[in-house]
Amino acid sequence: MSGVFSATRAKISEKTLRTDRWWLQPAFIVLVLTSFIIYSTFRAFENNNYFSASNSLISPFYSPCLSKACVDGASLVGTPFGIFHIFGATVSPSLFILLFPLGFRLTCYYYRKGYYRSFWMSPPACAVAEPHKTYTGETRAPLILQNAHRYFFYAGLVLNVFLSIDAVLAFRRQVNGEMQWGHVSVGSLVLLANATFLWLYSLSCHTCRHTIGGRLRNFSKHPVRYKAWTYVSILNHKHQNFAWISLFGVALADLYVRQVSSGSITNFFFF
Amino acid sequence: MARNINMRIWRGNVTDGGLENVVVEANEGEVVLDVIHRVQATQMGDLAVRWNCKAGKCGSCSMEINGKPRLACMTQLSSFKEDETITVTPLRAFPVIKDLVTDVSFNYRKAMEVPAYAHPVNLAPGEARMEQVDVERSQEFRKCIECFLCQDTCHVIRDHEENKKSFAGPRFFIRIAELDMHPLDTLRNRKKTAQEEHGLGMCNITKCCTEVCPEHIRITDNAIIPMKERVVDVKYDPLRWLGSKISKREGIV
Numbered sequence: 001m002s003g004v005f006s007a008t009r010a011k012i013s014e015k016t017l018r019t020d021r022w023w024l025q026p027a028f029i030v031l032v033l034t035s036f037i038i039y040s041t042f043r044a045f046e047n048n049n050y051f052s053a054s055n056s057l058i059s060p061f062y063s064p065c066l067s068k069a070c071v072d073g074a075s076l077v078g079t080p081f082g083i084f085h086i087f088g089a090t091v092s093p094s095l096f097i098l099l100f101p102l103g104f105r106l107t108c109y110y111y112r113k114g115y116y117r118s119f120w121m122s123p124p125a126c127a128v129a130e131p132h133k134t135y136t137g138e139t140r141a142p143l144i145l146q147n148a149h150r151y152f153f154y155a156g157l158v159l160n161v162f163l164s165i166d167a168v169l170a171f172r173r174q175v176n177g178e179m180q181w182g183h184v185s186v187g188s189l190v191l192l193a194n195a196t197f198l199w200l201y202s203l204s205c206h207t208c209r210h211t212i213g214g215r216l217r218n219f220s221k222h223p224v225r226y227k228a229w230t231y232v233s234i235l236n237h238k239h240q241n242f243a244w245i246s247l248f249g250v251a252l253a254d255l256y257v258r259q260v261s262s263g264s265i266t267n268f269f270f271f
Numbered sequence: 272m273a274r275n276i277n278m279r280i281w282r283g284n285v286t287d288g289g290l291e292n293v294v295v296e297a298n299e300g301e302v303v304l305d306v307i308h309r310v311q312a313t314q315m316g317d318l319a320v321r322w323n324c325k326a327g328k329c330g331s332c333s334m335e336i337n338g339k340p341r342l343a344c345m346t347q348l349s350s351f352k353e354d355e356t357i358t359v360t361p362l363r364a365f366p367v368i369k370d371l372v373t374d375v376s377f378n379y380r381k382a383m384e385v386p387a388y389a390h391p392v393n394l395a396p397g398e399a400r401m402e403q404v405d406v407e408r409s410q411e412f413r414k415c416i417e418c419f420l421c422q423d424t425c426h427v428i429r430d431h432e433e434n435k436k437s438f439a440g441p442r443f444f445i446r447i448a449e450l451d452m453h454p455l456d457t458l459r460n461r462k463k464t465a466q467e468e469h470g471l472g473m474c475n476i477t478k479c480c481t482e483v484c485p486e487h488i489r490i491t492d493n494a495i496i497p498m499k500e501r502v503v504d505v506k507y508d509p510l511r512w513l514g515s516k517i518s519k520r521e522g523i524v
Contacts, residue, residue, distance in 0.1 A: 003430035008366035010281055010373075011288045017358050018338030109476055109496050116475045123426040126479035127338055127363075135431045137473035144472070147507040150500075206492070210500035218454050220402035236492065 004129050015129035022125035026118035033115065036251055040098075043254055047092035050074070050254075052261040054174040057166075057187045059257040060194055060250050064162045067093035076165065100155040101250075107149035109206045110243045150207045160198050167191040173269060185269040187260060194246075194253035201246035204235035273298050276348065280310065281360040282318070282370050290358065291315075297348050303357065304332050304343035307371070319370035327485055330418030334371050335360045340420040340483045364422060364429040377428075378419050381439045384469070385446050389458040405454040411493060412445040414486040421480035421490060427473050438470035441480035441490050447471075448494035451501065466502045471495070 004012070016022070043050075043061050050059040051074040058065065058074055065074040067081040070093045084091040105111050116122050123130040138146050170191045173183035202208065213229030216222055235242070259265045276297045279290040293314055295306050304322055311318045323331040325344045332343040337351075337358050351357055365373040390399070421441040422428065428435050439447075447469060451461040465471040476499075480490045488494075504511045 002432050004363045006432045008285055009363055010361045010367040011283060012281065012290075012360060012363065016338045017335065017360060019355070019358075020337075112475065113477050116477050122475060123430065123477065123479070126424050126477075126482050127335065127340055127429070130426055130430045132430075135427060135434065135473070137427065137470075137475050139470075139472040143475075144507075147499075147503045150503065150508065206496045207500060210497060214497050215501060215504060217405075217452065218402075219404040220454075226404060 002133065016125075016127055018125070018127060022128055026121070026124050029114045029118040032247075033118075036247060039251060040254075043258070044094040044098050045092055047090060047094070049258045049262040050094070052187075052257065052267070055185065055187050055260055055267040056169050056172045056174070056179060057191065057257045057260055057267065059254045059261075060163055060166070060191075060198075061094050061098065061254050063166050064097065064159075065093045066096050067091070069093055076162065097159065100152060100159055103148075104152035104156040104202075105243075105247070107146050107152055108243060109149070110240050112146065150211065153202065153205055153207045153211075156198075156202050160195065160202055163191070163198060164195045167195040183269055184271060185267045187256065187267045190253050190256045194249045197242065197246040197249040200235065201239075201242040203232060204237075204239040204242050206236060206239070208232055209236045274353070276306065276351075277354075277356040278306065278310070279356060279358040280307070280315070280318070280371070282315070283367070284369050285367055288367070288370075290360070299349075301348050302344055303336055303341075303346040303348065303359065306348065306357075307343060307359065319368070319372045321372050328416055330416035330485075333362055333418045333420050333423065335363060335423075340423045342418060342420070342485050345485055362419070362423040364425070365419075375419050375422075377435060378417070378422055378440070378442065381443050381469075382446070384439065385443055385450075386458055386461075386464075388450055388453065388456050391455055391457050394455070399455055401454050408452050408493070409449040411488055412449040414488055415442065415445060416486060417442065418485060420483040420485065424479040424483045425474075426477070426479065427470070427475075434470070434473060438473050441474070441495065443469060444471060444474070444498060445488065445490055445494040448498045451498065462498070462501045462505045465498055466506060471498055471502060474499075 004015070040061065043059070047069070050062040051057070051071050053073045062074065064076050066079055067083065068079045069083045069090050070079060081096050117124060121130055122132060122135065138144055167188070170188035171184060172179045172181050173185070209229065209232045212232050213219065213222065213225040216225060219226035219229070260267045273296050275294050278293050278295055280293060282288055282291050293310055295310050295314070297306050304325060307318070307320055311320065321331045322344065323329040327342055327345040330342070333340065334343050335341070336343065336346050340362065343359070359371065361367050361371045362373045365375050365377060368374050419442060425440055427438050428440060444465070447461055447465050450456050450458070474495055476491055476495060478491045481492070484490055
């Protein structure tokens with residue numbers, strides 16, 4: 001017997017004596033994250049309905065579009081990757097880039113808390129005994145790879161730049177066969193909101209906080225970095241909120257672009 | 272206005288024990304420690320409970336109340352429903368001595384394993400000067416009252432007795448962070464030893480330590496994660512390692 005049932009601990013047969021609904025939060029996280037994983041996997045492999053040329057909208061799951069399999073006009077910086085086939089199906093352009101946002105969220109300090117608790121039950125909640133007999137934390141493979149978070153953060157920043165450009169380009173409208181600037185549609189606002197949420201999520205990241213100034217020993221010798229660190233620290237306080245908002249934001253932005261590009265709905269232009 | 276409340280109090284020692292039901296009078300404005308004292312005075316004269324300041328500043332009355340690690344002197348009875356039974360047990364991560372008193376000496380052994388502040392040899396006592404911005408991060412960690420609720424709730428040792436040998440726990444990670452962030456501390460290998468000797472890598476940042484801290488120290492965000500990032504700087508980031516070889520930057524040891 002180990003843990004709370006060890007020989008020297010108080011003899012209590014229950015794994016926890018908590019009387020509140022401690023299981024609610026992990027259950028909610030399992031539900032939401034599982035739904036997101038199912039939806040994003042479907043969309044990553046769908047390889048369709050991710051770009052609307054007339055509305056200048058591209059799904060965040062497919063931007064930047066780097067494969068020769070991308071539909072005309074979807075690529076912003078060229079197509080360095082050729083067309084690959086697996087089991088007769090064309091490899092979706094999404095799969096060339098999704099590793100980076102996926103890795104960023106997977107190694108994120110907030111999501112780690114979320115999925116360690118809810119999926120791995122290590123522990124399921126505070127002061128609730130976990131079911132595992134042994135525990136080595138993040139000291140061995142594969143979890144030692146969580147230490148690569150900063151590299152996914154850097155890659156995430158690059159993707160944010162692309163998604164911001166996409167949001168700016170969405171303020172155009174096709175008129176008489178030509179793209180004209182200065183128009184605002186629901187789609188432009190959706191992509192703008194998505195890019196904003198992703199920037200807030202990235203800039204509030206613990207690695208960002210460390211990189212910008214947290215690693216310093218003497219703030220007084222680096223006043224500019226100290227100031228930047230204080231701002232990032234304010235954002236960092238809300239990192240959990242930004243993690244969820246940006247997750248919903250990216251899924252909803254993709255869903256909107258999908259519906260527009262498939263013709264299910266019309267992108268409404270305010271002007 | 273006085274009313275009666277139902278309680279279950281764990282009584283026993285290292286060999287045996289269990290929860291005992293008791294009904295006790297409670298008055299408006301009282302905390303859990305008050306009614307435990309009333310039980311001790313009126314019904315269980317030999318009930319063992321550790322307490323001291325009754326103001327949330329000494330960290331003595333740590334126990335588990337309805338399964339949550341809390342200070343009994345800071346837990347208002349008004350935070351429970353009127354008909355709710357309040358269950359009180361000793362800390363479940365440490366060996367029990369008697370009733371609500373546990374042996375927390377594990378923490379003092381771990382405290383001794385953390386090397387003390389190392390003052391610069393070229394600075395005589397009284398000559399040290401530090402800017403406020405350089406020490407304010409560490410000052411948050413100095414609020415710790417050593418109640419060990421964070422240690423109690425940390426599943427690394429709570430659920431795995433065998434990890435106690437190699438894991439210092441959140442209370443001592445904030446101590447290590449405090450020293451590593453100290454502008455004058457000259458011991459430069461704290462990052463590596465945090466990972467290799469004090470078990471920082473065992474922490475999977477589930478933030479329970481932060482949730483239970485009565486001083487509201489942001490243990491995970493301000494101490495553990497910054498230390499994990501500092502460890503990455505010196506152990507897992509090839510670019511930072513290369514940079515340290517080229518520029519011999521301070522702190523990369």
